[in-house]
Structures are given as structure tokens and as C-alpha cells.
Amino acid sequence: MDKSPEKAVMRVLGGETLETPPIWLMRQAGRYLPEYRSIRAKAKSFLDLCYTPELAIEVTLQPIRRFGFDAAILFSDILVIPDALGRQVRFEEGKGPLLEPIDKEAIDALELVDIRERLKPVLETVEGVRAQLPRETTLLGFCGAPWTVATYMVAGKGTSDQAPARLFAYRDPERFEKLLNLIADISADYLIAQFQAGADAVQIFDSWAGVLDEDQFERWCVKLVRRIVDKVRSEIIGAKIIGFPKGAGRLYEDYREMTGVTAVGLDWTVPLATAALMQTEGPIQGNLDPLRVVAGGKALDEGIDRIVETLGGGPLIFNLGHGITPEAPIAHVDRLLRRIRG
Secondary structure, X not given: OOOOOOOHHHHHXXXXXXXXXXXXXXXXXXXXXXXXHHHHOOOOOHHHHHOOHHHHHHHHHHHHHHHOOOEEEOOOOOOHHHHHOOOOEEEEOOOEEEEOOOOHHHHHHOOOOOHXXXXXXXXXXXXXXXXXXXXXOEEEEXXXXXHHHHHHHHHOOOOOOOHHHHHHHHHOHHHXXXXXXXXXXXXXXXXXXXXXXXXXXXXXXXXOHHHOOHHHHHHHHHHHHHHHHHHHHHHOOOOOEEEEOOOOHHHHXXXXXXXXXXXXXXXXXXXXXXXXHHHOOOOEEEEEOHHHHHXXXXXXXXXXXXXXXXXXXXXXXXXXXXXXXXXXXXXXXXXXXXXXXX
């Protein structure tokens, strides 16, 4: 088995099984790091941090310098898309994202925008990170899935079950589909631009996929992700794309085939037996409970060992089942990496 460190994440996305699975963590550039908090204090707002390439490059690289993760993920946010569409977006401490809720008339008024111009600072960040990353480190771009982005646009915030967007979809499916198709097309252009700026692969975050029933999941999650994947690959031949439909449960099992994604990111509720079955069809990513990193000790070790023992014999990118939390001790992240890498 080839032990070359060069772009281990890309090798797994190509279907290889590596003796030591590559690792990166969702939200690895974030509030659990003191160096991140220092940079965040310099920015006027969270979006200002996302749109200032000098700061965003530094934040993206911080966890690579500290931990040597196998992939760096662009520091940005899924809600730069509605911001680029001219919708009011802001982030408040303790409340998260707050948007101007969109209504029917506003949806009808939306138009395609030049995403390369609107999100030029983000693309400059991709270029800057690419120039400074170690040769063996994969650079991941990303976007939010249309369903998840739309839930925030309709409700104006995150809710426990995203009921406002679900009701909108039931009551006015044609207009809701118009909104999601627009988000999908702009997001595809955005991902294409990230690839052209230097990203090796991308991830599509569908953080609210788990609130939908089977029929709505296929219509609002699967169909729209497929639209993005097809459009991206029409420009970037063979593009490696990770899909993460958090909370999808049994609907995970056909997600790769239905969307065309290269790899499937799994949340921590997915049984490892199910994950192993999915792995026979291609690479998977995940799926340690983030709270095991907070707990540390035996809980952390046992969670790591079960995943590696069950899934390490196939193409695996080790990750969490969702983003690392601000409470995660740095010592526990060190422990995680040492245990994975021996």
C-alpha cells in the first residue's frame, strides 16, 4: 500500500483505501482556537471576516499550522449566497445568522448575478490559501445546498425544524422551486469559480436535510444537489464533490447514486454497519460525534476506534458527524489526531 502523503484526501476521493485515513474536521477553523478568536476580534463583523481575504486566508491556515490536517476548508459561510443576491444578512453573537425573510414578491424579483464579481473576495481567499498550503494538503471549497440556504432565506433564521420553509414549499411549490433552482445555479457557478481559483474538491452542506419527509427530501435535496453536481462537472470534468445531507437517516443510502456526489459525509447518528455498506459503493466521510471530542478520554478513544475498525478497510476520510464545537479542548483534538495517526 502506497504511504505517500501527497493529497491523501484526493486519493481517497479517487477510491483508494489508505493505511492511515486522512483527517479534517468540519469547522476546524473556528472559535475553539485562541488564534481564531484573536483574528475575529479584528473584524467588524463575521461577514467582514469572510470578505477580507487577508484575514480569511489566515483563519483557513490556522488549523493546518497547528494540527497538520490533511485538508484545509475555505473559511466562509453558506449564507454568502443570499448576501450576494442582495438579501440582508447579518450574524449576531448568541443568535447566529439573521436575514430579511423573503416573500413571494421578492422571490419573483430575484435574478442571476455575476457570482465571480459579487464574491470576488472569497475567490481571492481561495487563491491565497492555495499559494500557501503545503503540497500534500487538499484545499476544499464549499457551498450550502439549495434547500438549506432557502430555509434561512424564508425563515430569516435557523429554527428547530425549519417549519417556515417546509410550509412555504407545501403551499407554493412552484415558486419555492424557482427559488431553489436559482440558488442551485448560482451555487454551481460559485463552486466552479472555487475550483478555477485553486480548490481541489468541494463539499455541499445540506445541514437541514433531516427535517424533510421522503418525498420532499427527493424533491428539495436530491434533485437540487444533482443539478449542482451536473452543472459543475460540465465545466470541471471529474470534479470531486462531497455531499453532506445531515440527518438524512435511511435516506443516506441512495444519496450518492441519486445525486452523483463522489463521497458522502455522514452524521454521527448513522450506524457504522450502514456506513460500511455505503462504503462498498464509494468513499465516505465521518462520522464521530463532536461531543466525544469535548468529553475526551475513553469516550473519545472508543468512538475513534469503532470508526477506524469498522471503516478503515475501505475509502475513508475521517471527520466529525458535524462541526467541532467551541467547547472542544485543543488537547482533545491533539489526542484525536495522535490516535488516528498512531
